[in-house]
Amino acid sequence: MQTEYIQANENNLTGVAQKAGCVLQNGGIVAIPTETVYGLAANALNGEAVKKIFAAKGRPQDNPLIVHITEFSEVHGLVSEVPDSAKALAEKYWPGPLTIIMPKSEKIPDEVSAGLDTVAIRMPAHPVARAIIKAAGVPLAAPSANISGRPSPTRAKYVYEDMNGKIDMIIDGGQSAVGVESTVITLAVNPPRLLRPGGITVEQLRAVLGAVEVDDAVMHKLKEEAKAASPGMKYKHYAPKAEITVIKGGLDAFRQYVARRPESFALCFEGEEAFFENAVTYGRADDANSQANRLFDALRELDEKGAKIVFARDPGTSGVDLAVYNRLIRAAAFRVVTL
Ligand code: TXA
Ligand code: MG
DSSP: OOOEEEEOOTTTHHHHHHHHHHHHHTTOOEEEOOSSSOEEEEETTOHHHHHHHHHHHTOOTTOOOEEEOSSGGGHHHHBSOOOHHHHHHHHHHOSSSEEEEEEBOTTSOHHHHTTOSEEEEEOOOOHHHHHHHHHHTSOEEOOBSSOTTSOOOSSHHHHHHHHTTTSSEEEEOOOOSSOSOOEEEEOSSSSOEEEEOOSSOHHHHHHHHSOOEEOGGGTSOOOTTSOOSSGGGGSOOSOOSSEEEEEESOHHHHHHHHHTOTTOEEEEOTTOGGGSSSEEEOSOTTOHHHHHHHHHHHHHHHHHTTOOEEEEEOOOSSTTHHHHHHHHHHHTTTOEEEO
């Protein structure tokens, strides 16, 4: 398949959105920029179109997709009932990096919900994503636009690496600002439960909802027999080719640890790279947003540099760092060393 690559900017946005919208209306699949990561979009109400996403990604059939909208009123048709808590969350954090899971309506095809009785909905803030959803005139199902198991793409060039020849179109809208996928919360259980941390923090969710539980899979490896509340959490994820280990401890101990392994790479914070023979940085030590923004890029850079063994500085787990830690320990296959 020929994949068309189009750069979107302020001047050509209307035309580009119309072109992409047309492909989507005809059952095609298009990679689109969002503020979290790039998504691989299809008409969410067309099961046959949605199947093409699974084929292009090599995604397991039992992993459901997020449905993207631009107006809150669209939620009513997609769910069986709109909880007041969803309205309160949307009021505060939509459009933005937050996905809300609710009991689904009959309009949602099984391909989207993967047979579950719930549906995940998000309203992205990125102007290009919004223009394309509007032009398509339908809600768009979109997982991250990577091959399953690879780091999510924060730039169109990474989408191209994974998807060229497999999809109809790639829309380049620049680098994703947040850099990790949206926060996922389910309102289908009581109290609401955080399934995936992201740019909207658990503290921000609690400010609106009161009690919010954090699913075990956020911080820990699921036991083989445990059933995942969010199917995506049980799969190997974000894996670069290198073997990564997260090192807990201060910078001095980290430096000594890395120095004893000469062929290794340090995945460290900005300003620390001079201490190591091989280093890739992921943000500033005191700035969780900058770490989220850089993490997936850094994982892909390690691959480009041919890194085989990588030791990563520990981001911590408060605020947005919970999202960074959640991705990093999966990229590290849960290898953590405490010094
Ligand atoms: O930021 C994002 O959310 C990006 C952009 C493109 O919007 N999308 C994204 O989609 O990260 P994906 O498919 O890579 O991750 C969706 C996650 C998966 O872990 C999936 O299992 C979970 O959400 N999920 C989707 N629907 C669900 C449902 N009904 N119940 C539980 N988990 C669900
Ligand atoms: Mg994904």
